[in-house]
Amino acid sequence: MMNRLSLDGNWELAYFPEGSIKPENIVKSDGEILTWIEAKVPGNCQLDLVRRGELPDPFVGLNTKMFRGQEFYEWWYRKKFFLGEEWRGKRLEILFEGIDTFATVWLNRKLVGEAKNMFIPHSFNITKHVKFNEKNTLLVRIRSADLSVRGKDLDGTYDVMHSYERLWARKAAHSFGWDICPRLVTTGLWRSVSIIPHKTPEIMDFFFKVIHADQKHARIVISVTLDLPRSDPGELYLEVYGHCDDSQFSSRRKVLTSFVEVYVDVVNPKLWWPRDLGSPNLYDVTLKLVKEGEILDEKHAHLGIRTVRLLQERQPDGGVSFIFVINGEKVFAKGSNWVPADAFHGRDIKRIPKILELFSDLNCNMIRVWGGGVYESDEFYNFCDREGIMVWQDFMYACAIYPQVDEFLDIARQEAEVIVRRLRNHPCIVLWCGDNEVDQLYAALGFNPSRNKISRVVLRDVCNRLDPTRPYWPSSPHTPSKPTEPNYPKEGDSHIWHHGTYFKASEYSEDKSRFISEIGHLAAPHVDSIKQFISEGKVWPKDKDEWNHHFGTHVDLQFLPQRLQRMEDSIRKYFGKVPDRLEDYVLASQIVQAEALKFWIERARQRKFECGGILWWNVMDCWPQFSDAVVDYYFRKKLAYDYIKRVQRPLLISLSEQVADELPIIVINDTLNNVTVEFEVEAYSLKGKMPYKKRGRAEIPKNEKKCVGSVKIAELDSNANPPYLFILRLSFDDKEFENHYLYGCIPFRLEDYKIFLDRIQKLK
Numbered sequence: 001m002m003n004r005l006s007l008d009g010n011w012e013l014a015y016f017p018e019g020s021i022k023p024e025n026i027v028k029s030d031g032e033i034l035t036w037i038e039a040k041v042p043g044n045c046q047l048d049l050v051r052r053g054e055l056p057d058p059f060v061g062l063n064t065k066m067f068r069g070q071e072f073y074e075w076w077y078r079k080k081f082f083l084g085e086e087w088r089g090k091r092l093e094i095l096f097e098g099i100d101t102f103a104t105v106w107l108n109r110k111l112v113g114e115a116k117n118m119f120i121p122h123s124f125n126i127t128k129h130v131k132f133n134e135k136n137t138l139l140v141r142i143r144s145a146d147l148s149v150r151g152k153d154l155d156g157t158y159d160v161m162h163s164y165e166r167l168w169a170r171k172a173a174h175s176f177g178w179d180i181c182p183r184l185v186t187t188g189l190w191r192s193v194s195i196i197p198h199k200t201p202e203i204m205d206f207f208f209k210v211i212h213a214d215q216k217h218a219r220i221v222i223s224v225t226l227d228l229p230r231s232d233p234g235e236l237y238l239e240v241y242g243h244c245d246d247s248q249f250s251s252r253r254k255v256l257t258s259f260v261e262v263y264v265d266v267v268n269p270k271l272w273w274p275r276d277l278g279s280p281n282l283y284d285v286t287l288k289l290v291k292e293g294e295i296l297d298e299k300h301a302h303l304g305i306r307t308v309r310l311l312q313e314r315q316p317d318g319g320v321s322f323i324f325v326i327n328g329e330k331v332f333a334k335g336s337n338w339v340p341a342d343a344f345h346g347r348d349i350k351r352i353p354k355i356l357e358l359f360s361d362l363n364c365n366m367i368r369v370w371g372g373g374v375y376e377s378d379e380f381y382n383f384c385d386r387e388g389i390m391v392w393q394d395f396m397y398a399c400a401i402y403p404q405v406d407e408f409l410d411i412a413r414q415e416a417e418v419i420v421r422r423l424r425n426h427p428c429i430v431l432w433c434g435d436n437e438v439d440q441l442y443a444a445l446g447f448n449p450s451r452n453k454i455s456r457v458v459l460r461d462v463c464n465r466l467d468p469t470r471p472y473w474p475s476s477p478h479t480p481s482k483p484t485e486p487n488y489p490k491e492g493d494s495h496i497w498h499h500g501t502y503f504k505a506s507e508y509s510e511d512k513s514r515f516i517s518e519i520g521h522l523a524a525p526h527v528d529s530i531k532q533f534i535s536e537g538k539v540w541p542k543d544k545d546e547w548n549h550h551f552g553t554h555v556d557l558q559f560l561p562q563r564l565q566r567m568e569d570s571i572r573k574y575f576g577k578v579p580d581r582l583e584d585y586v587l588a589s590q591i592v593q594a595e596a597l598k599f600w601i602e603r604a605r606q607r608k609f610e611c612g613g614i615l616w617w618n619v620m621d622c623w624p625q626f627s628d629a630v631v632d633y634y635f636r637k638k639l640a641y642d643y644i645k646r647v648q649r650p651l652l653i654s655l656s657e658q659v660a661d662e663l664p665i666i667v668i669n670d671t672l673n674n675v676t677v678e679f680e681v682e683a684y685s686l687k688g689k690m691p692y693k694k695r696g697r698a699e700i701p702k703n704e705k706k707c708v709g710s711v712k713i714a715e716l717d718s719n720a721n722p723p724y725l726f727i728l729r730l731s732f733d734d735k736e737f738e739n740h741y742l743y744g745c746i747p748f749r750l751e752d753y754k755i756f757l758d759r760i761q762k763l764k
């Protein structure tokens with residue numbers, strides 16, 4: 001079958017205040033009555049204007065404010081293309097992989113379709129309207145999102161961000177303004193556009209349903225949806241072949257109806273494992289439609305054979321566990337939250353591969369796709385499949401009480417059906433989650449979140465029906481037995497936010513969470529980055545307006561101006577004062593963040609399986625700002641990056657907090673092998689290395705943690721006063737892993753920390 005025709009690349013763009021020119025006049029003239037500029041697809045209209053210098057770089061200073069007026073514009077795209085004779089006789093569809101958001105499409109002056117949802121692809125049949133061997137003119141009108149949803153029923157809704165128009169617009173929530181994202185209500189063809197030829201019969205969709213898998217045997221049901229002729233298809237067979245190295249399977253079934261189920265049994269299957277536990281094996285699968293030896297259609301895909309379960313068992317302290325179990329083995333989740341790759345989603349495609357490399361390099365085995373962004377691209381999930389990174393997938397609802405009327409529930413249902421069908425063949429996805437912090441909001445307003453029909457009825461039903469292989473979790477955070485206490489620590493997942501509080505304060509150090517799905521600490525980005533996004537002359541001393549703007553105050557919320565203050569509170573608590581040199585200010589903020597994240601991850605791992613995992617907030621910024629991210633928008637890493645990378649390795653040596661005079665040494669083994677390790681602990685005071693050394697050897701059973709000894713403060717040289725820096729070393733299999741622990745009482749002196757930092761930065 002002939003390949004698709006990509007329409008990506010240069011398009012034309014025109015724009016004007018919505019309604020000031022009649023659409024029918026534009027269509028009638030093939031757009032000739034408009035003035036066109038050059039546009040890039042995939043892209044965003046606003047960026048096309050920036051490229052021409054008609055709008056400033058929105059990421060500098062207070063410039064996002066200059067994009068507000070454009071929110072009330074309509075935008076027209078035009079593309080002219082040719083199709084040769086070879087395209088004749090096929091059913092032709094135009095596929096828009098992402099339209100942001102309220103759009104109408106015409107081809108050769110004929111209406112071909114409408115779109116109202118940024119999150120899902122749209123495909124329109126253009127067979128009747130296309131011309132062969134001559135010019136085709138495609139026109140796309142994108143209306144203002146604000147104006148498109150005006151007048152919709154908002155009674156009974158609530159929006160934390162006070163941007164109510166977003167509730168009816170199925171468009172990335174953050175674009176209306178968030179603490180971590182600017183208000184930039186974008187428009188555009190943000191993903192690829194192509195023309196796809198179809199012929200009948202055709203394989204339309206398939207689902208690899210793994211119903212059983214262990215080391216010896218796997219059974220997979222492959223459900224296939226076909227497009228068949230409206231007459232007897234004859235001796236038509238569906239054939240399936242799969243292989244992964246030397247493991248193979250095949251099956252064949254006669255096609256009688258347009259829905260076919262093929263059962264596949266695999267002996268000694270090569271299972272898909274999350275990283276650290278094994279290899280993320282993938283089978284190459286080919287599905288063929290065959291009639292009398294002729295292949296009529298063929299599709300290729302990857303299959304990861306694995307099972308997933310969410311273990312929720314009563315625990316000795318009365319709580320309930322929250323542990324992912326893959327192929328029967330518990331997995332401790334270490335990872336981070338995925339926020340939008342860019343405030344302009346038209347640029348995602350360029351940034352996503354680079355950002356994903358960071359997750360992998362940071363030793364993450366899980367990513368949570370947060371509900372305030374978008375469902376990610378195929379490349380995103382393919383990467384996670386290949387790397388063995390599990391994905392916690394939110395549906396795109398965040399921080400609001402959404403409309404509960406039937407019209408909205410239908411929109412939600414249709415979107416979920418498309419998304420679940422699109423993503424369910426990715427073994428990386430281990431959980432469908434209804435939303436971000438919607439339960440929490442219901443509870444905060446005094447309502448029971450079980451009333452939310454979106455997460456409790458619509459999404460649950462779609463997941464149960466279209467993908468019964470994965471657990472469904474209604475909201476993050478959520479507590480099944482106490483819905484009105486979604487953040488109850490001993491059950492379900494928790495979001496832990498206390499900006500400005502010392503990271504070892506009891507809120508953190510006595511936390512009993514069963515699974516931490518959000519926790520984060522603010523820090524400034526690199527000085528060079530600050531100079532890139534704060535206007536000249538406003539960098540230092542800080543210009544309150546510009547700094548606050550890049551801390552989230554573009555959203556008119558009371559709590560946001562305090563973010564800057566709270567970051568400084570945390571510096572003051574750790575170092576006694578806020579440095580008055582910019583370089584030191586940045587360093588101090590990054591040290592506190594680095595030590596905080598290191599401490600939280602270590603503590604969660606030390607509580608292995610009382611706690612099922614920790615997904616900290618977050619790796620990357622979607623625009624240049626002061627934030628919880630550990631890599632800034634320009635890809636400059638904060639200090640926390642290396643600290644996290646060290647403490648997320650599968651084998652970890654760590655010190656736990658002091659009990660009486662001792663600090664327990666805890667080794668954690670996240671692999672499925674029993675390991676024998678050698679360890680040692682060295683101590684440094686500000687005067688240099690101390691004569692202390694502790695050595696040992698220990699066996700750590702697979703997938704467990706163990707206390708292998710302790711550091712006794714009384715055994716240290718009493719001539720040197722704290723602070724002390726402990727260097728912990730673990731040797732295994734000719735490899736050495738190091739970690740550190742800073743001992744002493746806050747406040748530390750920044751000058752003292754700098755002395756230790758030299759040593760910390762040399763850790764292996």
Ligand code: BMA
Pocket residue numbers: 178179180372398399436437495497518617
């Ligand atoms: C959380 C999220 C977001 C927010 C983030 C960072 O609680 O779920 O809504 O952007 O914190 O502050």
